[in-house]
Amino acid sequence: MAAPVKSRQDESVSAVQTLTIGKALNLGLRAAMEADDKVLILGEDVGKLGGVFRITDGLQKDFGEQRVLDTPLAESGIIGTAVGLAVRGFRPVCEIQFEGFIFPGFDQISSQLAKLHYRTQGRIKVPVVVRVPYGGGIGAVEHHSESPESLFAHIPGLKVVSCSNPADAYWMIQQAIASDDPVLFFEPKRLYHNGQLKSEVDTSTTPGPLFASRVLREGTDATLVAYGPSVKVCLDAAAAAQEEGRSLEVIDLRTLSPLDLGPVFESVRRTGRLISVSEASAESSISSEIAARVQQECFYSLEAPVLRVTGFDTPYPPSKLEEHFLPDLDRVLHAVDRSLGW
Amino acid sequence: MSSPEQWTHPEPGEGPAARAAQPSPEQVIAGLRATTEGGAELTQLLTPEGERVASPQFDRYVADIDGEALRGLYRDMVLVRRADREANAMQRQGQLGIWVPLLGQEAAQIGSGRALRKQDMAFPSYREHGVAYARGIDFRELMGIFRCTDHGNWDFKAHGFHPYTIVIGNQVLNATGYAMGQKFEGKVGDEDGEATIVYFGDGATSQGDVHEGFVWSAVYDAPLVFFCQNNQWAISEPTERQSRLPLYQRARGYGFPGIRVDGNDVLACLAVTRWALDECRHGNGPVLIEAFTYRMDAHTTTDDPTRYRLSDELEAWKLKDPIERVRAYLARNGHADQPYFDRIQAEADQFAADLREFTFNMPEPPPERVFANVYAEPSAALDAQREEYLAYLSGFATAGER
Ligand SMILES: Cc1ncc(C[n+]2csc(CCOP(=O)(O)OP(=O)(O)O)c2C)c(N)n1
Numbered sequence: 001m002a003a004p005v006k007s008r009q010d011e012s013v014s015a016v017q018t019l020t021i022g023k024a025l026n027l028g029l030r031a032a033m034e035a036d037d038k039v040l041i042l043g044e045d046v047g048k049l050g051g052v053f054r055i056t057d058g059l060q061k062d063f064g065e066q067r068v069l070d071t072p073l074a075e076s077g078i079i080g081t082a083v084g085l086a087v088r089g090f091r092p093v094c095e096i097q098f099e100g101f102i103f104p105g106f107d108q109i110s111s112q113l114a115k116l117h118y119r120t121q122g123r124i125k126v127p128v129v130v131r132v133p134y135g136g137g138i139g140a141v142e143h144h145s146e147s148p149e150s151l152f153a154h155i156p157g158l159k160v161v162s163c164s165n166p167a168d169a170y171w172m173i174q175q176a177i178a179s180d181d182p183v184l185f186f187e188p189k190r191l192y193h194n195g196q197l198k199s200e201v202d203t204s205t206t207p208g209p210l211f212a213s214r215v216l217r218e219g220t221d222a223t224l225v226a227y228g229p230s231v232k233v234c235l236d237a238a239a240a241a242q243e244e245g246r247s248l249e250v251i252d253l254r255t256l257s258p259l260d261l262g263p264v265f266e267s268v269r270r271t272g273r274l275i276s277v278s279e280a281s282a283e284s285s286i287s288s289e290i291a292a293r294v295q296q297e298c299f300y301s302l303e304a305p306v307l308r309v310t311g312f313d314t315p316y317p318p319s320k321l322e323e324h325f326l327p328d329l330d331r332v333l334h335a336v337d338r339s340l341g342w
Numbered sequence: 343m344s345s346p347e348q349w350t351h352p353e354p355g356e357g358p359a360a361r362a363a364q365p366s367p368e369q370v371i372a373g374l375r376a377t378t379e380g381g382a383e384l385t386q387l388l389t390p391e392g393e394r395v396a397s398p399q400f401d402r403y404v405a406d407i408d409g410e411a412l413r414g415l416y417r418d419m420v421l422v423r424r425a426d427r428e429a430n431a432m433q434r435q436g437q438l439g440i441w442v443p444l445l446g447q448e449a450a451q452i453g454s455g456r457a458l459r460k461q462d463m464a465f466p467s468y469r470e471h472g473v474a475y476a477r478g479i480d481f482r483e484l485m486g487i488f489r490c491t492d493h494g495n496w497d498f499k500a501h502g503f504h505p506y507t508i509v510i511g512n513q514v515l516n517a518t519g520y521a522m523g524q525k526f527e528g529k530v531g532d533e534d535g536e537a538t539i540v541y542f543g544d545g546a547t548s549q550g551d552v553h554e555g556f557v558w559s560a561v562y563d564a565p566l567v568f569f570c571q572n573n574q575w576a577i578s579e580p581t582e583r584q585s586r587l588p589l590y591q592r593a594r595g596y597g598f599p600g601i602r603v604d605g606n607d608v609l610a611c612l613a614v615t616r617w618a619l620d621e622c623r624h625g626n627g628p629v630l631i632e633a634f635t636y637r638m639d640a641h642t643t644t645d646d647p648t649r650y651r652l653s654d655e656l657e658a659w660k661l662k663d664p665i666e667r668v669r670a671y672l673a674r675n676g677h678a679d680q681p682y683f684d685r686i687q688a689e690a691d692q693f694a695a696d697l698r699e700f701t702f703n704m705p706e707p708p709p710e711r712v713f714a715n716v717y718a719e720p721s722a723a724l725d726a727q728r729e730e731y732l733a734y735l736s737g738f739a740t741a742g743e744r
Contacts, residue, residue, distance in 0.1 A: 044576070044577065044579065045577045045578045045579060047578070048578050048649055048650040049577065049578035049645075049646070049649050049650055050649070052577070052644070052645075070578070070579050070583055071583075072545075072548035072579075072583060072584050073510055073545035073546065073548045073549060073576050073579065073584060074511075074548040074549045074550060076550050077548065077550075100508075100509065101509055101510070103509070104509075104511070104549065104550060104551070139439045139490060140439065140440070140490075141439065141440060141487060141488070141490065141493075141508060142493050142508055143508050143509055144508075312712060312713065312724075312727055312728075312731070313716075313723070313724055313727060314712055314713055314716045314724070315716065317711065317712045318486070318490050318491050318492050318493055318707065318711075319439060319490040320489070320490045320491045320706055320707055321707055321709065321711060321712050324709045324712050324731070325712055330738075331734070334734060334737075
């Protein structure tokens with residue numbers, strides 16, 4: 001990691017603040033820009049408007065138009081120029097407005113961003129962060145609710161992470177920016193401004209490692225593994241299961257590439273059961289990878305096959321139907337029942 | 343604006359460095375230079391005051407538009423605007439997931455839409471409700487997209503109106519391919535030839551797909567009219583953030599004609615689009631039209647334009663309202679009187695009321711719709727996934743009521 005992420009210990013503002021994920025990201029970006037004047041933000045509407053989700057609110061006002069760039073409307077252009085800026089020594093943070101619009105930039109991401117370091121035997125570093133609001137549940141029209149993260153996790157040379165709570169949002173975005181590798185940073189858009197998730201963020205602590213998964217709730221009967229928007233669903237499911245006397249462990253993956261499955265293996269060895277939850281379609285997904293690796297590593301500990309609760313293998317449906325598509329608490333508990341009934 | 347000849351050899355003091363020394367967009371108020379004036383090359387047949395301007399080049403394309411035909415265009419615009427306002431209100435009342443307003447763009451859409459013939463094909467972006475209406479699509483058929491019950495289900499072949507496209511720029515390449523097909527099938531070359539029109543915004547002109555569409559259509563002489571509605575803003579970004587020169591002038595670099603038309607002048611939009619389609623029909627395409635207009639409402643109902651544009655700008659554009667100038671012309675020339683205007687308004691109110699009632703009563707799609715039509719050929723794996731999910735649903739006591 002090139003630039004260590006600084007804590008804000010010395011500042012007069014209170015180090016503990018109660019934040020939503022959206023506000024935490026905003027403050028995390030601000031902290032990164034204050035810490036390093038090579039950090040730039042590029043994207044559509046990120047300046048005056050503060051982004052369509054207001055995640056970059058106020059940054060252009062305070063850092064100017066040369067550091068927060070309202071770009072022409074072209075994703076390939078945004079990512080392609082960020083690659084060049086990074087080669088020049090900047091640390092660009094790109095905002096893609098919605099995940100469904102990342103594909104014009106896919107070529108730049110897979111052909112250049114992911115491969116330049118490899119191609120030049122490490123002579124060129126491309127510390128670019130691509131921020132991608134993703135996932136469903138906001139009642140949107142087509143292309144605004146998808147979960148394409150597996151496509152990026154499959155590309156060697158890229159790192160892919162997703163946050164699920166305000167403290168992670170605040171720290172992970174700064175760590176991603178400080179990383180010398182390109183990072184695809186998937187943000188659970190439906191949780192951005194979710195008041196229930198508001199929590200205290202201590203901006204003076206030292207964060208744990210970026211590329212590491214984390215046990216969020218301990219349990220003994222079965223393990224739920226999830227990331228991003230599905231983490232809240234799993235925590236809610238675990239709370240509901242407890243009322244029925246079932247003890248579920250919940251692991252937030254946090255990093256999708258590289259996958260940190262150590263805590264998952266450890267958990268499965270204790271509980272004997274794993275349910276992998278995500279909004280992405282099941283086939284050839286992060287969930288598939290988890291299932292394959294867990295059966296390889298934990299074969300003799302498994303009491304039931306690894307189950308997946310995911311979006312279906314269909315395009316994202318019209319949003320009047322998304323309650324069917326998105327894994328919810330009931331579908332998770334149903335899978336728990338199946339696993340325990342094996 | 344200077345002509346292309348001038349900008350190939352910039353005089354000292356005209357190059358990028360000199361430009362950098364000019365006031366920043368912040369200082370001149372972002373977008374203002376571009377947003378108020380269309381410049382000398384703006385094709386206009388009806389002034390904002392409702393006076394007819396003669397055009398040696400384009401008058402013949404609207405020679406058939408008498409008082410009655412102009413009343414028809416007026417009615418189209420009033421109905422479409424009224425429905426647009428109703429949908430906007432319905433979104434505010436929680437009945438629609440989102441609405442994409444067309445307020446201010448009625449003339450660009452009705453003028454160009456009415457220029458199309460049955461055999462032509464239109465590729466819209468997502469704001470072309472007026473063009474949809476002109477293509478004979480029942481306005482109510484658009485509502486599924488915005489009430490989020492479908493992604494747009496009209497019969498696109500029957501209407502010659504492709505489904506909406508939300509990914510900026512994609513439809514331009516799709517339209518290019520379609521127009522190449524028309525050409526390959528020998529459907530161009532005379533008065534009855536076919537043509538395609540594709541709609542996109544000023545922001546879209548930055549996308550690679552649009553550039554590639556220009557290149558392809560030029561190379562293959564595709565009968566394609568590029569219809570750019572320059573409504574001055576791409577959400578919060580002014581046209582200046584997409585281009586250094588007027589958009590219509592870009593066509594020259596690709597080797598086909600570009601023209602800027604007053605997008606708030608329905609007569610001029612009709613004439614210029616008829617001309618451009620004619621060029622395509624006869625095999626002289628493609629053509630780029632930049633309709634210089636203004637988005638008089640937010641980008642969508644989730645947008646907040648007070649953050650990036652001045653109310654003065656909106657006030658200036660209200661004076662160029664596309665409907666008011668036709669009304670003034672009709673009244674001044676004795677083609678319509680107050681009872682007529684009142685009648686049209688009443689008809690528009692009924693149109694909106696029908697839209698509202700229809701929208702409120704739209705059925706919820708059934709859960710199996712999630713799995714429908716993913717593939718043209720059946721997929722056993724997906725069938726199994728559907729059956730498993732439906733079985734799971736039927737396990738709920740209340741499943742029947744879902
Ligand atoms: C490829 C892509 N990137 C971003 C978006 C998000 N977005 C939707 S509309 C819009 C602005 C479009 O502006 P313009 O092309 O001028 O068309 P207008 O809406 O003004 O008619 C943006 C950035 C998108 N739909 N597609």
